[in-house]
Amino acid sequence: MSQPLVAILDDEPEIRNMLSDALGEAGFRTVSFGRATEFEAALRKTAPDVCLVDLGLPDRDGLTLVHRLALESGAAIIIISGRAQVQDRVTGLELGADDYIIKPFEPAEVVARVRARVRDARPAATGGASTAQFAGWTAHFDRYVLEDAEGRETSFSHAEGEVLRLFLEAPKRLINRTQMQEALGGAAGESFDRAMDVRISRLRTKLGEDPKNPKLIKTIYGAGYIFLGDVTWR
Amino acid sequence: MSQPLVAILDDEPEIRNMLSDALGEAGFRTVSFGRATEFEAALRKTAPDVCLVDLGLPDRDGLTLVHRLALESGAAIIIISGRAQVQDRVTGLELGADDYIIKPFEPAEVVARVRARVRDARPAATGGASTAQFAGWTAHFDRYVLEDAEGRETSFSHAEGEVLRLFLEAPKRLINRTQMQEALGGAAGESFDRAMDVRISRLRTKLGEDPKNPKLIKTIYGAGYIFLGDVTWR
């Protein structure tokens, strides 16, 4: 994955530019939005690593937005706000924000805090392990073998392994399509990439999922996929 | 994994106690140290999830310590410091700290920030409550599953989930139409938005409501909707 992507949501253009410039110089890609609705629409297609959200937007309650983001996107969320009360900060953080920066702010600090978020988002808890257990299955990525609860082994292919690993590295988090395309070595996915769906479909079959009611790999219409099940890396 | 462990390093006993108390009430286990040397010795035995480190300790350069911690321990690191300059914060964060709190601080904010660190260290445990019980139903928002009194599961879609969550978050309170439109990510469409009604209708069906006499989702003509039923979030 190339440079981390930071999404900026603020209604004041100057602030958007200031942040965008500072982050750009620091080596981040950025996208900016002035309204929550645009922002959310874009979020369906893009998958930022960090979201900088200004509270007090004109067209929506910012905290509600933060809450939804926290639950539905895997991105780190940093609130930027003019409200300096402790209570504001606490509720913001409780609702799922990862950090809270008070206006007026120094761009340098914002950059540093964004870096801190990106840094610890990277090492997914899989410290070099090559075997994962979940829902009665054991996946051996070193041998390309999937073992069921009774110890019977099936082998899986490289493509299937990529998808499975992606899911197992981010369990219980929403993964949207672009995110997945990128991770799958996908050529900057044009929207007509059914390939990914097919991979997922085949993986589901291999995991014995009931198509009508999948328990492990769920589809969130218009948003992406989410892998349920507790994963333990060995 | 029981309660997360927070290690506190500060040379002032009152601060150690204040933090320890506040975090203890919030359900964390804590260990406190007054000197960096003790702290490091103890670190070999215990593996805290979060370290609260006061800069400006008598016996060692705090930033060096932070740097080593960041490299060697998997714990999240939060700096607490009286030095309020932007530059201090930036270097602290660059050196590997995950957050930087300025003295004097409110215990409540520290707790909230510790929670935020613990939360994203463990993607498995969704920070906020994600399961709600009401009228014999159990809604699992993390799995998009609705469970009836006999334990039978149906999955609900994203759109249905949004409506349901909205109701469950504000039970026994009137929710007017505009409020709902906004919360549902709806492009604040003008009055020709039957979409919302349809969503609610479909949700009612899924909840097995009697159209003539809904028990859970009531319509207040000309005002909005109200969700009856006692909700318990888990």
Added chain:
DNA sequence: CCGAATTGTAACGAATTCTTTCAGCGGGTC
């Protein structure tokens, strides 16, 4: 009780996603 405003819902259709089928590719075998 009548009419207008408001709300419910069935039916349609657009967008999105799932799955089957088919063909190309590469590796291995004879």
Added chain:
DNA sequence: GACCCGCTGAAAGAATTCGTTACAATTCGG
């Protein structure tokens, strides 16, 4: 080299999801 075979993506059609439309049902003021 000819053949077989599993892997993978493309294409196509089926199936979902969900908003819109149209109309039925309900409520309220008079």
